[in-house]
Amino acid sequence: MTILKVTNLVKRFGGLTAVDKVDFAFPKGKISAVIGPNGAGKTTFFNVITGIYQPDEGDIVLDGKSILNLKPHQITERGIARTFQNIRLFGSMTVLENVMVGMHIHLKAGLFGTLLRLPSNRAEENRSQEEAYRLLEYVGLETLLNEQANSLSYGAQRRLEIARALATQPKVLLLDEPAAGMNPRETVELIDLIKRIRQELDITIILIEHDMKLVMELSDYILVLDYGTKIAEGVPEEIRSNPRVIEAYLGKSAAQ
Numbered sequence: 001m002t003i004l005k006v007t008n009l010v011k012r013f014g015g016l017t018a019v020d021k022v023d024f025a026f027p028k029g030k031i032s033a034v035i036g037p038n039g040a041g042k043t044t045f046f047n048v049i050t051g052i053y054q055p056d057e058g059d060i061v062l063d064g065k066s067i068l069n070l071k072p073h074q075i076t077e078r079g080i081a082r083t084f085q086n087i088r089l090f091g092s093m094t095v096l097e098n099v100m101v102g103m104h105i106h107l108k109a110g111l112f113g114t115l116l117r118l119p120s121n122r123a124e125e126n127r128s129q130e131e132a133y134r135l136l137e138y139v140g141l142e143t144l145l146n147e148q149a150n151s152l153s154y155g156a157q158r159r160l161e162i163a164r165a166l167a168t169q170p171k172v173l174l175l176d177e178p179a180a181g182m183n184p185r186e187t188v189e190l191i192d193l194i195k196r197i198r199q200e201l202d203i204t205i206i207l208i209e210h211d212m213k214l215v216m217e218l219s220d221y222i223l224v225l226d227y228g229t230k231i232a233e234g235v236p237e238e239i240r241s242n243p244r245v246i247e248a249y250l251g252k253s254a255a256q
């Protein structure tokens with residue numbers, strides 16, 4: 001079953017076509033990877049799906065409904081959450097507060113009522129704090145809940161970004177280079193966390209990643225972009241031996 005489907009997706013920047021007529025159906029409850037050489041259009045693809053850019057052509061359908069022309073926060077409300085290639089946390093806020101920011105889209109009190117701790121919002125605030133704590137436990141950061149976000153290690157900041165994204169209760173979670181800058185131990189922990197999110201929370205995961213070991217180990221399905229176009233799709237074994245993919249990564253001579 002498909003949860004997210006893009007059809008004939010096109011995004012141009014002036015004369016450059018960053019995403020060029022891409023069709024892809026992301027299977028529900030699976031981990032899909034979007035790979036390709038630098039500049040292939042992967043982040044632009046994520047930016048179009050999450051409403052940061054509107055596509056010039058094509059359609060994006062989440063759970064049977066088009067999300068075209070929606071603003072990023074409306075797309076989050078529909079059930080797509082993401083993390084960024086360059087970590088975007090509220091650095092001077094605590095770890096707990098960062099997760100509560102993710103939660104506010106589902107709270108009646110709203111973000112500022114929650115953060116200002118207005119008396120009328122106390123009960124809701126307590127519930128959301130408990131939920132935020134549970135999410136921090138889930139990603140293994142519960143002992144750091146009162147730390148300032150920018151005091152965390154790089155790997156911990158990436159996990160906090162994932163917790164904040166989970167707080168929006170997504171159907172689909174987009175991870176843009178989640179292992180970038182991580183040491184080998186942090187990467188192993190990340191792989192475990194992503195597998196648990198798929199299995200236990202039933203969330204569909206789409207990730208962009210340059211670490212091929214991680215991609216091959218985690219992905220059920222892979223979409224390969226090069227110069228904005230889809231050059232291959234399939235299961236990891238098919239992608240690993242696909243001559244067009246080898247050529248795109250290593251140059252023509254490697255594929256011959």
Ligand SMILES: Nc1ncnc2c1ncn2[C@@H]1O[C@H](COP(=O)(O)OP(=O)(O)OP(=O)(O)O)[C@@H](O)[C@H]1O
Pocket residue numbers: 013016018036037038039040041042043044045
């Ligand atoms: N806002 C923008 N304005 C103009 N050109 C852009 C913009 N964003 C991306 N591009 C261009 O679109 C192309 C695709 O970029 P994109 O960042 O999507 O690639 P990528 O596959 O994510 O690359 P990387 O692996 O290096 O992160 C590149 O040529 C890039 O320079």
